[in-house]
Amino acid sequence: MRISNRVFSEDEAWNSYGQWIVSNNGYIHESLTFHTIPSSGRSIITTAPIPRGTQLVSCSHTLFLSYARARSLLPSTFTSTVNKHTSLCFALCQQWILGEASFWYPYLRILPREFNTPLYFSDADLKFLVGCNLSPSAVEERRAIWKGEWKEGLEALKSAGEESVAEYTWELYLWAATIFSSRSFPGNFVDKAHDSPVLFPILDALNHQPCKRITWQIGTEEVAFLSVDAIAAGVEVYNNYGPKGNEELLMGYGFCIPENPAETVALRFNTPPLAPEQAEIYKSLKHPDKEDYYYLTLKAGYPLELISLFRLLTAAPSEMRLLENTPYKSVSVRNELATQFQLVMAISKKLQGFETVALEEPVNQRQQAALTLRSGQQEILRSALSHSRETISSLFTEHEGKEIFSIETVLQNSVFAEAVEACFETSDVEEIIEAEQEDIVFVLWLCWKYITKDEKWSGWFDRMKGVYPMQEEMTVEEVFEAIFPEAAEAAPEVFGGEEWTAALMGWVMAVYQQEGVNVEPEEGKLVWVISNECPQ
Template sequence: MHTMVGQPPPAASTSDLNRCHRTMATARQFSTNEAWNDYCNWLIANGAFIHEALVFPPYNSEPDSGARCITTWAVPAGTRFVSVPHALILDVSKASAAFPSVTVCNDISSKSFDGRTSTPTLTPRAALCFFICQQKLLGERSFWAPYLRILPREFDTPLYKFDDDDMRFLDGCNMDANVVEGKRAAWKAEWEQGVEILTAAGEDVEGCCWELFRWAATLLTSRCFPEVLMYENVVQAPQLQRNLNEPQFEMEGDQNAPDSGMRATGDRYMNPALVPLLDSLNHRPRERITWRVGKDELGFETVDGLQLGVEVYNNYGAKSNEELLAGYGFALADNPSDSLILAFPPRLSGPQMRIRERQPQPSIRNIYHLTLGGGYPRELTTLFHILTASPSDRPLLEADPAADSISLRNSMATEFQLLMALKHKLRKFTVEPGEPRNDRQRAANIYRDGQMAILRAAVKRSEDEIARLLAKHDGKEIFTIETAMRDALFAAATDAAFEAGTVSELFESEQEDVVLAFFLCWKFLTGDDKWKRWFEYIAQFHPFPEETGEDIHDLFDRLHPDAAERAPQVFGGDRWTPELLGWAWELYTEEGANVALWDTNGRSLYAISIEVPE
C-alpha cells in the first residue's frame, strides 16, 4: 500500500515490464528490486499464488522503494490473480502463541480464546503489535523476514509523522492536533502497559522500544484486514476492512466516537491481521474485486478483467479522506466516498429516550456521516425532531417517531438547529494554513478542503430549505415579526405604541419578541377562523391561565397602558389582560422556533406556526 498522495502512480513503461517479467524457463522474475523479488519468491515457495501476468516494478531506483502490481498481459474476468495461505498471515492466534504466559482476549472482563481467565491480559491488537515487534527484532531469523523487509520504514499518517507545521493543515478538522496527540498518547500508554505486562510474565521484550511499537501499530492502521476473512462461509464485502484499518476521529468531547485504529472489538473475528501479498495492492475507489475465502487460503478475483500494462488495485471499501489520511497517509481530491463525521451524543430525558429507541439508529452510536451531495442522515434528522419538539409536537412524535416530518414548525426548527451546529463547526476553520510544502501537507489540505466543502454544502442546503418553507408558508401558516409588521394596521399601532415602525427598529430596540407576543394577543381577540382554529387546538397543550406570574403582570403594567392609549384601535379594550399576555408569551416561547439569523450578532428571526394537524 504505497499510493502517492491524491492520485494513483503513473502507468508503468514497457521497459519496466520487460525488466521485471523475463523468461520463466528457469525462475520467475517479479521485480528489478531485489527485496521485492525475494519477497515474491518467498510467497510462492510458501504456498501463495501470483498470476503469471503480474509483476512488481519499483516506484524508483532506491533500494527501499515500494512497488506496484502491474499486468504484463490481459487477465480475463473471473480470474483469480492472487491468493495467500493462512500460514503466512500474521494474526492474533500466532501472537497469542508467541506469548504463552500472557492472556490475550478482546475484553479484559471476558475469557481468552482458550478459556483462560488469568490476568494480566493484552488486547488482541496490542498482542499483535508486540508480535510484529518481536519478528522485526529477530531480523533474518524471522520466518516473515522477506515480508518485513519490504514494508515501509515510515508513514505519512498524522499519528506517525506529522509535525507542528503539518498539523496546521488539520486546524478545524475532527482530526486536529489535539486529537492526534491524544491518540499518540493512548498508543504510548498501550505500549507502556504491554511492556509491563509482558515483562512481569517473563516474556522477552528487550528492544521493543516506543518507536518500534509505534511503527507496528501504524502498520495495522494502514495494512490490516479483519480476521473474519480467514473463515469460510462468511459473506465478504469491502466494508469489512472498515472496522480495523481506519482510525476515525471524533468531534471534541465525545467519548462514543469510533476509534478502530486503537481498540480491540468485542468480536474475535474482527481482530486485525496482516495479510502479505494482498496488502501490497493500492486502493482505487469502486474497483470491483471478489474475495475468495477458502479453507486454507484467502485470495482476490477480478470481476471485470485486467488489461495489459495496467496497475492492479484493491478496493479498501468506501473510505472518506479522513479515513484514508488517518490510516494510510494520503487523500483523494475527488473522493466519491468522502464524508464528514458528526459526533453528537444528545442528552435525552426518559420520555425522549423512549421515543429515540423507536427511531432509526446510526450504525455506530452517536456518529453521523455527511456527504457532499447527500442530505442529512435520517438517523440525525429524526433525533433533532425530538430535540426541537414543542409540546404540541410530542403527541405527533410519539405516534410516529420515525416519520420524515412531524410538523411544519418541527421541520423548520430541525433545519435551523442543524444549520447552527454546522455553522459552529465551520467557524473552527479560522486560520488559512498557506500553501502545502510536502506530501503530508498536500494530503491534509485535500482532507481539510473536503471537510469545509461538505459543511458549506450542508449549510447551503439548510438555508435553501428554510427559505423555501418560509416562502411557501409565510403569512399562511408561518408568522414572524416580519409577517406581523406587513399588516399595516398592526405596524402603525406598533410604531405609535413602541416607537418602532420597522423590523430593524424593533431588533435595534430589542422589542421584537414582546411585540410578536402582542401580535398573538391581537390575533386571539380579532383573528379569522384559521387563527381561531389554531388557538382552540393549541389550548389542549397550553390551557388559558386563570392567573399569571408577577413578572408578566409587571410587563403588562409597564407596556400595555401606554400602548392602549397610543393605539387603542389595536391594543385597547378590557379583553387585554395580564393573563392573555402571559398565555401569548407561553405560546411564543414554547411553540415558536428560530428559523433564520437576523444579523451577524447572532439574533434570530422567530416564527410561530399555526398549522393544525388533520
C-alpha cells in the first residue's frame, strides 16, 4: 500500500477517502479535488485546466466490490441459497456493520445515508408520481421485491450460523440496495462473463451529465476514466451514465434532469386476441424489447412497433391483403385515420391518469424531482396527442367528400337530403343524430349509390363483394319493413324501385359496420366515416 500526503479535501472523511484510493493503486488526477456543491452534493472539481485525452480517475481491482468479492466475504451456504443481488447487498451490509475493521471503511464513510429515490419518499412525496409509469404502486412493487430478498437473506444467515443477524435491519438492507442501484456499474464492463453489478470506488464519485464524452479504459489491474474533451479550471468533472430517461434516473439515482434529451414515457398496451389473418401479419412485425411496452420520445414520437400494431388492429378486412405486403406503411386514408384515432384514445387515457390527484407546489427535492418526471412525461404525451389530432384533422379536411364520407357529407347531396326529409321529417344532421337515425340514413345512402351504379363507388362496391360475399342470412327484414314501402311512396325518385330489397340493405349494413370507423376531426366531435378508396 502506497502512503500519500496529498490533500484531497478539507473534509477529513473525504480526504481519507482520497488517500485510501491512491494508497490502493487507484488514481485521482492531481488537478482534481472534492468539494461540496449545493445543487449536486459532493463533487469532483478541477483546480487547473485538464487537456483532452487525460486520465482523470482509476479504480484498481483491489477496490472493486463485486459478486466474486461478496462470495469471499459471506458463507458459501448463504451465497448458494440467495440470488446475486441479495448477496451483494448483504456483503455491503456486513462491511458497514464491521465499521473501521472493514477494508472499505474509508469508502463507506463517504457514502450517503439517505436518498431521494422513491423508496425513501413519504406519502406526500409519492403523490407527485401519480400518473407516471413510476407510480406509487410501482414503487411498492420494488419495495416488496427488496423486502422479500432481505427476509430470505436473514433466513439464510441464520441457517449459516451467523450470530449478528439482528444487525442486518431492513433499513440497512434498503440502504445497501440503493447504493447498488445508484452507484454500481454493469459487471460486464470489466468481464463479459459477469452479469451482476459492481461498485467501483472513485469512478462512482462523478455525477451524471447527459452527452458528456468520457472514455472507459479497462485494463487487467484497473478501470479508468479519460476525458475526451479539455476541461477548464474550477468546474465539476462529470461522467455520462448513458441515455437514461428521468424515470430510470429517479428510481435508480434519486434525481431528474429538466428537459432531459433522453426522456421517454412508456405506453403499456397488451395485444388483444387476434384473428388468424391478423396473427400471421403480427408475426412479421417488429416487437418492442420489453413485451407490451412502447416508449415515446419528444422528438421521435410514436415508435414504429406501436404504429404498425395499431395499423394492424384497426385494419378493415378489406385492408388485410395490403398489410401483408406493407406492414409498416399506411395502406389507406381510412386505416391511418383509424390508427391515429386509437392513438388519441390511448394517449388521452394515459394523460387522464395524471389528473386524478391535485398537487400543490413542491416543498422538497424529492417532490421537485417527481414533478420534473411527471412534467416531462406529460409533455411527451401531449406532443404525441397533438400530432395525432393534427394528422386526423388534416386527413379529414383533405379527403372529406372525395374518399372519406360522414353523415354530414352524405346529407350535403341535395337529392338524397330531400328524400330523407320526406321520410324522416328532417334532414338536419344534428336532429338525425339526436334521433339515433344516422346509421340507417348512412346505409340507405350507400344502397342508393349501389343501385344507381355511381361511378365513384362502383369499384369500391365490386371490391366489397370480393371481401363480403352477399349471403341470404344477411337480410334485415324487420329493419327493411320499418322503412318500406313508406319510403318509396314518400321519395320514389330515390327509394323507389324493385332493387331496394332487405337482402341488399342487410349486405350494405354488414359492410358499413365492418368498413366504417370512428374518427374525431375536431376535439369532442366524434363521427363515423366510410372510405371508398380502392388502394392497390
